[in-house]
Amino acid sequence: MKLFSYYFISLLVLVPALLAFQAHNQSLRYTHPAIVVSNGVSYLSLQDVPEGTTITSTAYWTPLLSTAPSAEPGDPPVTEPSSDELVGLPTPDPVVDDPDLPNRGSLEVRLGNISTAAYIPNNQPFSSGFQAQLDSAGLDYKGAIMVGYTVVGNGNKNLLLTGKGHTEGDSTGNLIPAMSDPRMEVWGYPFNPTDKLTDPDGSNDDWQNGFYQSQINTTNFFNQYESKYSGLYPTLTGGSYVSIISSADGGSGNVRGETYETYQMGWTSASDATAKLTGVSTNGWVQAGNEPGQRMTAGVGIRNLSSDTSLQKRLICMGKGLGHPYASPLYNPRIEVTDMNHNVLATNESWTNQSQSMIDAINITGLMNNWGADNACVIVTVTPSQLPYSSVLVKLYSEDGQSGNGLVEVYDLDLLESVYGYDAGQ
Secondary structure, three states: OHHHHHHHHHHHHHHHHHHOOEEOOOOOOEOOOOEEEEOOEEEEEOOOEOOOOOOOOOOOEEEHHHHOOOOOOOOOOOOOOOHHHHOOOOOOOOOOOOOOOOOOOHHHEEEEEEEEEEEEOOOOOOOOOHHHHHOOOOOOHHHEEEEEEEEEOOOOEEEEEEEEEOOEEOOOOOEEOEOOOEEEEEEEOOOOHHHEOOOOOOEEOOHHHOOOHHHHHHHOOOOOOOOOOEEEOOEEOOEEEEEEEEEOOOOOEEEEEEEEEHHHHOOOOOOOOOOEEEEEEEEEEEOOOOOOOOOEEEEEEEEEOOOOOOOOEEEEEEEEEOOEOOEOEOOOEEEEEEEOOOOEEEEEOOOOOOOHHHHHHHHHHOOOOOOOOOOEEEEEEEOHHHOHHHEEEEEEEEOOOOOEEEEEEEEEHHHHHHHHOOOOOO
């Protein structure tokens, strides 16, 4: 039936064409392709034929029958082609998860952890309820730092959360003393009293006596840390969370708040592989100056789960002044994005004062909507395999040398595009 249909259609096309053949006239000009008849023989033009050209000119005419195949077609194959026949042929590019090269495969590169260092100068201990503290007229918000993280996906995500004293030296060699007894509480966002994580344990100031002591021991991560440092190992569902770190005994000092993605670290984990960290942040008091103990520094680990070491990751990094009734914002914040050796990868002090393509990409995300021009934001593309410790540092301080409450945010731009469907470009 297929053969009959094919020839029936062909005849409908060819018969009118045969009827249109005309006798060759040497005085005419012919536009290619043309078919003419001379002395009972049909000829096909090889190009446009100028007037005065004889039918015997082989540069312009050829007998139509000479264009027909000289051999009959053979029988069709009766077997399916074998994959062995494809050996040596070029393979097509794999399906990519990001149309903006060079970030193909970028969803296999994920945010793995955040480590935040900041100095807490206030002597007031952190009370049992964060909301109650905000309602206390005498509270100065400088008494805590907050480390935030957002989980997306339908599965659960296991995280190792820490609050530790952190000794750090400045550029003159002076050591910034560590807080001796930090306390950590985990809240959902926003900070309503019912959002405090209580199942099974959402607060700790002594990891060796906490609910998650056995899970933390299996990581060996706390082997060199004192028992009075805080540690939690919760299983979280999708949503936004904040670790609030302060002093348990009213002391001051430098602290480090950390969030580790246990699945990527290879630790015992109830994490679903499809659940991911889209963004991490830190919020706290920034001292005047840009030295350790003055600035706030967020270290962000980036994990490549693929064997392709060329894969890259786009990060959108923000530094904002964040005020509230009990603390003034950091004015004119500047961020520096560096590698772990402090080589600057990008810096910005005003998100609207840079290339238009960068501004357009930031606007598409909506992450700087309603934030003034004096806040900082920049997009950087990094190759984790080429970064020392596969990490970047985001440093926040005031361009004018002031102090105030600051917020650092780092988001996985490739994952945001996948989740929300926008395209920030390359």
